[in-house]
Amino acid sequence: MRIxxxxxxxxxxxxxxxxxxxxxxxxxxxxxxxxxxxxxxxxPRYRGAALGHPAVRVWADQVVAAAERPNPGARAAVTTGPSxxxxxxxxxxxxxEAYGAVRALADAGLAVRWEATTAADLYAELRPQPGSDPERxxxxxxxxxxxxxxxxxxxxxxxWVEEITYRLINRRYNHELPTLITTNLxxxxxxxxxxxxxxxxxxxxxxxxxxxxxDRRRRSAA
Numbered sequence: 597m598r599i600x601x602x603x604x605x606x607x608x609x610x611x612x613x614x615x616x617x618x619x620x621x622x623x624x625x626x627x628x629x630x631x632x633x634x635x636x637x638x639x640p641r642y643r644g645a646a647l648g649h650p651a652v653r654v655w656a657d658q659v660v661a662a663a664e665r666p667n668p669g670a671r672a673a674v675t676t677g678p679s680x681x682x683x684x685x686x687x688x689x690x691x692x693e694a695y696g697a698v699r700a701l702a703d704a705g706l707a708v709r710w711e712a713t714t715a716a717d718l719y720a721e722l723r724p725q726p727g728s729d730p731e732r733x734x735x736x737x738x739x740x741x742x743x744x745x746x747x748x749x750x751x752x753x754x755x756w757v758e759e760i761t762y763r764l765i766n767r768r769y770n771h772e773l774p775t776l777i778t779t780n781l782x783x784x785x786x787x788x789x790x791x792x793x794x795x796x797x798x799x800x801x802x803x804x805x806x807x808x809x810x811d812r813r814r815r816s817a818a
Contacts, residue, residue: 600739608764628742635702637712640693651805652693654682656700659742663706674701674741679768679775681802683783687811690778694744697776701742710742715761716751722760738767743773749789758791769797775804778804 635643647653655678663672680697681691694712701708713721718737722730737743745764751757755814768775779786783804 602779627690635699638695638698642692645692645696647696647700647807648689648805649693649695651803653682653684653700653802655749656697656704659701660704671705671707674706674710674774676708677774678774679773679802680734681798681804682776682778682807683781683804684807684809685811686780686810687813688807689812690807691746692808693774693805694746694778698742698744706803708742709740710744711737712744712746713737714746714750715748716765716797718745719751719757719760734763736800739771739773742776743768744776746778748779748781749786753789758794759791762793763792765797765801769801773811775801 638645646655659674660672661679662675662677664675665672682693684690698710698712704745721728721733724730748761767773767774777798781789783806786798
């Protein structure tokens, strides 16, 4: 091994000398540390979440296919990709499916910076308060490669809520950043509740999956 070569660089040099492309090596699944980092950020209730809807699996596969390697020796990372809107009444498993999709990306071995928040929590964090920097918070969630935005449309509508939501969705729309969105709103009510600008962008940027059925929370409590 040459002086200054790290183990990975040395292996890459050997493979190239033998006419092999290091980028063509098969993935072996997520590294243990990578999987643990994903799991640590998922709420305990959803750490066992798994994909159940075929359309959500298709979305996860598309994100994996769009992932890019920043350099030949690096793990593929989420940069751009499709977005997904999960709609349906309360308790049908929208959040479960969304976290299942995040776990599927981890299982595929992708490196990804991601955040998850409810719309209500995000608005609370963005309201001006001493010592806070709402613009910095909005920039962070607008630019993170993968965002899970839960319960969009559940907060009381106002001009401020609509403007914040528009700025968030518009940036992610413009930069084609994968966004997982859940909402209790019927698809037909998105425009009336969220406004024309937001609904128009969601219509173009997201694939839509409508879940139905009984409220699982009430059923499990019975």
